[in-house]
Amino acid sequence: xxxxxxxxxxxxxxxxKDVYLCVLEGDLVQQITAPGQFIQLQVPxxxxxxxxxxxxxxxxxxxxxxIYKVFGTGTAAFAxxxxxxxxxxxxxxxxxxxxxxxxxxxxxxxxxGGVGVPPLYGLxxxxxxxxxxxxxxxVLGFNQADDVFYAPEFAELxxxxxxxxxxxxxxxxxxxxxxxxxxxxxIYSCGPTGMLRAIxxxxxxxxxxxxxxxxxxxxxxxxxxxxxxxxxxxxYARVCLDGPVFAMGSVVxx
Amino acid sequence: MNRLAVSLPGLEMKNPIMPASGCFGxxxxxxxLYDLSVLGGVMVKSTTLEPRFGxxxxxxxxxPNGMLNAIGLQNPGVDAIIEHELPWLAQYDTKIIVNLAxxxxxxxxxxxxxxxxxQHVDAIELNISCPNVKAGGIQFGTDPExxxxxxxxxxxxxxxxxxxxxxxxxxxxxxxxxxxxxxxxDGISLINTLVGMRLDYATGKPVLANTIGGLSGxxxxxxxxxxxxxxxxxxxxxxxxxxxxSCARDVVEFFSAGASAVAVGTANFNNPYxxxxxxxxxxxxxxxxxxxxxNDLKGRAWL
Numbered sequence: 001x002x003x004x005x006x007x008x009x010x011x012x013x014x015x016x017k018d019v020y021l022c023v024l025e026g027d028l029v030q031q032i033t034a035p036g037q038f039i040q041l042q043v044p045x046x047x048x049x050x051x052x053x054x055x056x057x058x059x060x061x062x063x064x065x066x067i068y069k070v071f072g073t074g075t076a077a078f079a080x081x082x083x084x085x086x087x088x089x090x091x092x093x094x095x096x097x098x099x100x101x102x103x104x105x106x107x108x109x110x111x112x113g114g115v116g117v118p119p120l121y122g123l124x125x126x127x128x129x130x131x132x133x134x135x136x137x138x139v140l141g142f143n144q145a146d147d148v149f150y151a152p153e154f155a156e157l158x159x160x161x162x163x164x165x166x167x168x169x170x171x172x173x174x175x176x177x178x179x180x181x182x183x184x185x186x187i188y189s190c191g192p193t194g195m196l197r198a199i200x201x202x203x204x205x206x207x208x209x210x211x212x213x214x215x216x217x218x219x220x221x222x223x224x225x226x227x228x229x230x231x232x233x234x235x236y237a238r239v240c241l242d243g244p245v246f247a248m249g250s251v252v253x254x
Numbered sequence: 255m256n257r258l259a260v261s262l263p264g265l266e267m268k269n270p271i272m273p274a275s276g277c278f279g280x281x282x283x284x285x286x287l288y289d290l291s292v293l294g295g296v297m298v299k300s301t302t303l304e305p306r307f308g309x310x311x312x313x314x315x316x317x318p319n320g321m322l323n324a325i326g327l328q329n330p331g332v333d334a335i336i337e338h339e340l341p342w343l344a345q346y347d348t349k350i351i352v353n354l355a356x357x358x359x360x361x362x363x364x365x366x367x368x369x370x371x372x373q374h375v376d377a378i379e380l381n382i383s384c385p386n387v388k389a390g391g392i393q394f395g396t397d398p399e400x401x402x403x404x405x406x407x408x409x410x411x412x413x414x415x416x417x418x419x420x421x422x423x424x425x426x427x428x429x430x431x432x433x434x435x436x437x438x439x440d441g442i443s444l445i446n447t448l449v450g451m452r453l454d455y456a457t458g459k460p461v462l463a464n465t466i467g468g469l470s471g472x473x474x475x476x477x478x479x480x481x482x483x484x485x486x487x488x489x490x491x492x493x494x495x496x497x498x499x500s501c502a503r504d505v506v507e508f509f510s511a512g513a514s515a516v517a518v519g520t521a522n523f524n525n526p527y528x529x530x531x532x533x534x535x536x537x538x539x540x541x542x543x544x545x546x547x548x549n550d551l552k553g554r555a556w557l
Binding site: 004218223225229234 | 282284299315455522526
């Protein structure tokens with residue numbers, strides 16, 4: 001089994017302030033088993049790879065899409081790469097979202113925050129394909145209008161509510177404010193820890209899955225950098241290998 | 255003949271390539287990627303008497319050509335390791351070196367006694383150099399006298415050869431090496447990580463939750479190589495060289511400095527296949543250098 005691939009950069013474009021969409025092509029795509037998995041990108045002149053979630057993938061075309069935010073010099077260097085260049089990638093990594101787990105639910109909501117939004121796009125497509133009869137909606141949260149990306153793409157797939165903290169686009173407030181009036185019996189969420197914790201606190205009875213973000217070195221479970229506390233028998237889990245998706249209620253937020 | 259075979263106390267190995275402790279877990283994450291039997295040995299993650307969860311996150315930070323870590327000796331504890339990890343790893347044809355850490359002398363001794371009951375330990379690597387926990391061994395690794403006493407105490411209870419892993423965070427590495435050699439160490443591992451830190455550009459605060467961490471990766475290789483060179487000329491027990499090795503040419507340098515075997519650390523995180531790649535590449539390098547055995551490269555720095 002290989003988890004190391006060379007992928008060709010097909011295209012790269014800016015979507016919002018510091019946010020870029022990149023399409024990569026290569027055989028890694030054939031190994032993807034679930035939406036919500038991620039890849040570790042090698043960035044020019046940087047030692048550690050950058051973990052980036054897979055937004056969407058097309059196994060017939062052998063291509064995947066990532067959407068990432070430029071946070072520091074590493075992601076900035078990656079944003080400089082152009083079409084045709086080859087990129088070393090480890091992946092697909094992590095377990096991804098379990099679509100089958102929502103089989104008993106009638107009303108499913110996808111809740112994304114900031115750069116937590118992208119993996120929910122592939123998930124939305126998978127859920128719609130699996131459950132054409134269910135009511136599936138999305139709530140996407142950002143700080144302000146400048147940060148918003150991919151809302152039209154989500155809206156083409158399913159009913160989508162955009163929230164901004166300052167109200168400069170969509171509705172004003174947090175994703176919790178959007179969720180409160182809704183009838184929900186299954187939640188899929190990805191975003192900052194504070195948002196995930198708030199969702200689990202506000203909806204303790206609702207089943208669902210959360211995808212965590214954490215600094216990591218290897219991405220495949222060896223370095224023990226990205227641990228989080230959980231209710232499993234070990235007391236901890238590795239976000240990269242045991243996650244990044246966990247059942248709601250199983251993560252002990254600190 | 256096997257051109258890569260090396261012979262160290264307790265470690266008759268098909269090649270001198272091992273993962274450094276803490277960079278390979280107990281091997282389970284790499285086992286699906288390649289056959290662990292290709293490795294000369296496996297230095298497993300630090301083992302302590304009680305299970306440890308380790309430090310808060312973030313636990314890693316990038317540095318120029320390297321990284322900082324402050325994992326904090328996370329491990330399931332010696333009993334779980336003896337019961338679950340070592341028997342599993344023993345299915346592979348490779349040597350098992352158990353890295354031993356502790357908070358006190360009694361703690362180290364008690365853990366070493368437990369390890370003596372396992373049939374799957376080929377050697378102990380005594381960790382007196384972890385910089386990332388308040389009581390993780392570094393207090394034993396900076397004073398030659400204390401390091402020597404602990405080495406003698408572990409030698410007294412261990413049934414297998416003991417390699418002492420030294421910290422580079424000392425003024426006189428040769429004095430440390432001489433002290434543990436005099437106390438009966440069968441070999442020396444050089445080096446553990448260098449203590450460092452990074453600050454977040456925007457906030458000015460430390461990136462690591464633990465504030466400081468251990469620097470590893472190619473950036474530290476010149477320091478490691480210098481210490482192997484200095485120590486190899488002053489003691490006559492074998493040295494396992496480590497610190498920034500990421501390709502076969504690096505291995506040649508460490509042997510030239512006086513190492514008898516090497517461990518690959520952080521490079522495993524960047525390229526999980528790095529060790530089998532190095533093992534495949536070494537014979538070609540030996541051909542190019544005009545030597546038959548990798549042992550012929552040992553100590554070329556002085557010849």
